[in-house]
Amino acid sequence: QKEVEQDPGPLSVPEGAIVSLNCTYSNSAFQYFMWYRQYSRKGPELLMYTYSSGNKEDGRFTAQVDKSSKYISLFIRDSQPSDSATYLCAMSPSGGYQKVTFGTGTKLQVIP
């Protein structure tokens, strides 16, 4: 079993839809949770990071962490064609200095 499981997609939605991206994990030591967006042939770009359980909102993006279920989500409201990319969840036992474990990424396509 992988430490982090993420549905690779692809996920296609119409413009304006609410998108839900999810990851499950098995390592209870994970405390920091991140979501990255990666466009083709580019490095990942940090979208959100959260510590422990709870919700965090930034513009059209909301990240949720449920440590009791070992489940994290990223919601995108009013999705735009420019949101089309691969979204990677990532997590770490602590911030900064420890290595991060990535999900395989979910490819999202927002259709105009």
Added chain:
Amino acid sequence: GAVVSQHPSWVICKSGTSVKIECRSLDFQATTMFWYRQFPKQSLMLMATSNEGSKATYEQGVEKDKFLINHASLTLSTLTVTSAHPEDSSFYICSATGRADYGYTFGSGTRLTVV
């Protein structure tokens, strides 16, 4: 915000030659840098972790004599692919961090093609 510059963005080299990739943190001191490799449609695979002034820690299965990592300063780490072969062709990405409470900042990646 934190910016990591990675160069070159793409490189083509002949089999048997060596290629150096640079990763620079532009506006923060990167105490730790990570080097990843990414194959098409796959996630990032951590190759090694480097801390400034010390030897890099390589992940299992990564040849340290083939992938030389130097982290000589708080703003620069380099990855040298020695005696490159076509199977080394991949997308290499660095990331850097300097704070315990911040997400990792990635470089833009280097696409290496060995012919």
